[in-house]
Amino acid sequence: MSNSSDALDAVACAAHGAYAVKDSAVIKHVGIILYDGFSLLAAGMLAEALHVANELQSEGASHSLTYRVNLVSARGGTVSCSSSMSVWTEQLAGRHFDSLDNLFVAGGSGVARASADDGLIDLLRRVSAKSVKITAIGNGHMLLSAAGVGQREWPSMKQDIHPRPTTDILPEYERDQALMTSLALLKRDLGADLAVRVADRLGSGADLSLAGTLEQMYDATLAEKARASARWLVRNCAKPISVVDAARMSSMSERNFLRLFKREIGVTPSKYLLRARLDLTCKLLESSDLPVDKIARRTGLSNGERLSKLFRKEFSMSPTEYRARSRQKR
Template structure:
């Protein structure tokens, strides 16, 4: 019986032309370096996470972005994993090496034998010479050591993922490391919110636990960003700012910012900004002799007419009546 051929989703075939990157959508080529005896579970976890990210991105035509996973080996053709299943790989030419943005080196039971493969070691050196970001999964670091490659990129990309998480150390199992490495890449490229959505789609077990850690960590980060933006709205309410400006300061889309702000603060950011402006207006009415129209302009409320309408709606009195009543009660 012939050895089964296992094909991962969203994997570019060896015959793919580099010119395929010239799509209307942005394409980012990801390479996974394989060899006989690699861990299929880890490689599959990487490919699955990026496949899910592609699907989530396709839901919004406003931000087209696609990862293209390339399975790479020293000689191309079929490569057998540690469980004896085979996958189809490509041997990138010197011209094609330039297209890879990020590289993952799989771990597995065959890593010691692969470390002695001069063709594979030379391929890694050529890939590294192109300054791609390289991350080893599991004992894949042995291959990088054999090639004389330092993992500076891996440390910097993974730092934000593990910092502050309930999991105190790097996950021990290859699939778990693959998951967290893919989430780190997604967070860097597309933001923590999409990375959390991908984590939410991952199955149960140890991987699900790690995904939960990631979600908890970045749910906290998003809440902190929203609270920070609320303070920014108060501090700048007298200026001609808008919700769009606040969303930009928080590095979020306006839609997501409004949703998260309302969830964390209890009101929409536009309502929060209005309250801040009215609060500042009340203070100026009591503490100064400035005319209502000037106060309105200096607190971001346009003019006296608009301010008067807002006051009657919010306080059932005019700004002048508010000033008089407040001073009388002092």
């Protein structure tokens, strides 16, 4: 979101339903409530982030959720942003009101004046009473305070950038706060990996105040990828799988996968897979009378000769000796 024109395009597209994508299993209806003097950059960034999430999902094999974004206001019609550009809004009533899943309250220079709008304040109270998830962007929290919708009454998502106690908010801050708000929603709905991909597309213009948060999100996503691949290796260790297969399951190149896995798990994927296969072998030796050669085939270790070599290297004894010793301890 580099300028007001881009923001206006994003908001206008949302208003006219241009963000619709192919049908998916779940449709989430999202409203962005506007008023005269709202922040165009913040509303545009939020709408664009949800649009990008729709696009990224449509490019993949599965598309689990579609966001439908509507720009709404207390009375509908034309609303002017803080930079005097105008957008068309729908009145938050009827079917839009009943189908709403999330409502975002935009911030902006006009928030103090909007806080004195009885119609808007009453609308926020009625939305809150319906248990719709309401989230303020920037100084939009002033509207919630005016409506008596307190922190404990509305299920806010975790905010990574907290509102400043003033109505004068820099455009860059509004944009970045809207980005982090949208990423929090995407992370909760679709997982950290999708949120990171959206951040990749939109976050390049973010200032240094976002760097730490985005880095944490990347690190958390990569760490979870490594843990998930480790679990996959254990579940499938009896099959003829390889490290290349694990890298493919993680949607990573083999080189990057090897580096990530070693960093997060502490050993190489091949070593981890071998340990999983040897653990399974020990369990079968302890609990069954299967021949060593058959156990080797059942644990992905090819044959009895290879299993015996690996066993002597790791445990300094043969599989048969291990079986005998384990039964002596019973």
